[in-house]
Amino acid sequence: MSIGTLAATMETYSETIQTEELDLAQERELVQRCQKGDVDAMGTLIIRYQHWVYNIAYGILGHHQDAQDVAQDAFLSVWENIGKFEFRSRFSTWLYRIVKNKCFNQIDQHQRRKTDPMEIDDSQPWVPLDTATPEDAALRSEEKDIVHRALSKLKDDYREILVLRELRELPYEEISEILGCTLGRVKSRLHEARKALKKELERVEW
Amino acid sequence: MLAAFQQNSNRIKGFVHPAPPIKDMVMAKIHEELQSDVSAYLDNELAPDRQARVEAHLDSCNECSDMLTAFQENRARIKGLEHPAPLSIQTAVMAQIREQAAKTTVEEPSRTLRFPDLGRWIPDVGRWFLRPVTAGATGFLTLVLILGALYFYPTAPQYEETLDFYFGIHTEQLTDTPFDESLSSIPQDDALESDGDANLFLDLYLENVGN
Numbered sequence: 110m111s112i113g114t115l116a117a118t119m120e121t122y123s124e125t126i127q128t129e130e131l132d133l134a135q136e137r138e139l140v141q142r143c144q145k146g147d148v149d150a151m152g153t154l155i156i157r158y159q160h161w162v163y164n165i166a167y168g169i170l171g172h173h174q175d176a177q178d179v180a181q182d183a184f185l186s187v188w189e190n191i192g193k194f195e196f197r198s199r200f201s202t203w204l205y206r207i208v209k210n211k212c213f214n215q216i217d218q219h220q221r222r223k224t225d226p227m228e229i230d231d232s233q234p235w236v237p238l239d240t241a242t243p244e245d246a247a248l249r250s251e252e253k254d255i256v257h258r259a260l261s262k263l264k265d266d267y268r269e270i271l272v273l274r275e276l277r278e279l280p281y282e283e284i285s286e287i288l289g290c291t292l293g294r295v296k297s298r299l300h301e302a303r304k305a306l307k308k309e310l311e312r313v314e315w
Numbered sequence: 316m317l318a319a320f321q322q323n324s325n326r327i328k329g330f331v332h333p334a335p336p337i338k339d340m341v342m343a344k345i346h347e348e349l350q351s352d353v354s355a356y357l358d359n360e361l362a363p364d365r366q367a368r369v370e371a372h373l374d375s376c377n378e379c380s381d382m383l384t385a386f387q388e389n390r391a392r393i394k395g396l397e398h399p400a401p402l403s404i405q406t407a408v409m410a411q412i413r414e415q416a417a418k419t420t421v422e423e424p425s426r427t428l429r430f431p432d433l434g435r436w437i438p439d440v441g442r443w444f445l446r447p448v449t450a451g452a453t454g455f456l457t458l459v460l461i462l463g464a465l466y467f468y469p470t471a472p473q474y475e476e477t478l479d480f481y482f483g484i485h486t487e488q489l490t491d492t493p494f495d496e497s498l499s500s501i502p503q504d505d506a507l508e509s510d511g512d513a514n515l516f517l518d519l520y521l522e523n524v525g526n
Contacts, residue, residue: 148409148413151409160400163400164396164397164398164400167398177404180400180404185411188408271393272393276394276396281360296355296360299354299355303354304382307386
């Protein structure tokens, strides 16, 4: 590698780090403003994270309306509990945990609502929440449906890590922080999850 | 003797066992180990030397290269699930937050007039005391304070009257005359008596041991 290339690489790397630091600093400032009751700062946080939150919820729940409800509920929880956030972790990590809890609560509620034992499939930890509304049917193609069905058959841990990595493209380090496990555990769990999804999708004829 | 040697040689040869497929076993182990890194290879999360080893293995192993292709395809499929967040999320949440903030602003003056931020402060203190370490430390400090008080306070002059009163009540139980003037002479008599006992003891000691 020539010195010129190396210098260019270092410059790009330095710019990337600075941008990331700037983002984190801005984020911290926004959170602090929210803690003081600044509604506009909360609006900025929502704009910044709504796509992220909505797609995580959608990836876990597999239903647009439920994902929307969970996203709204999660942001309201953030507003109500922002005073408790002490910057011990990234804001996104804290937010993800709120979203995850809301999603799994939603799944529990749906499962409890099903009183007919014939409707409950105990072999699946996750019951698809789709009830095939006309809007959803229009929004979702057949392939998306198949991928959702395959995801629904995976264990919660596998579905969660696939959503974080494949859908949100988070680095291993951030995933380990979110899930509260080591980098090695992230690596092995992600590999197992991908193998499990591959197995599920191989059963389907494309 | 020669016959015996030949016999023993044949016996030793009988121990020879066809070697297990060690090479295959080792290669299978290496394959398994490298395959477990295919996922991290896809994510570019391996150290450079490990990345190079997995890459070399992928060139020669169809099973692992097929796995990598499948992982790449599935990644694209999951990515295809991404959907823009509806604008109604922001609108609905902000409407509720503004409503809550408006209510808080109306209630704010009466609440914070005399005790600013008290409502926010009290739950924090409560939570702080509920933590096991804090609760334990508080208990320990309380115990130390009580023991310290018991150790130091009886000698403090301001509590002597209290102690006198306490012993007076006990004396009352014994004598029914707690505040009798005659009781004040008891310590002096006791002191004299104890001096006499000491002298008597010293005399007896000198008589028996001193000689």
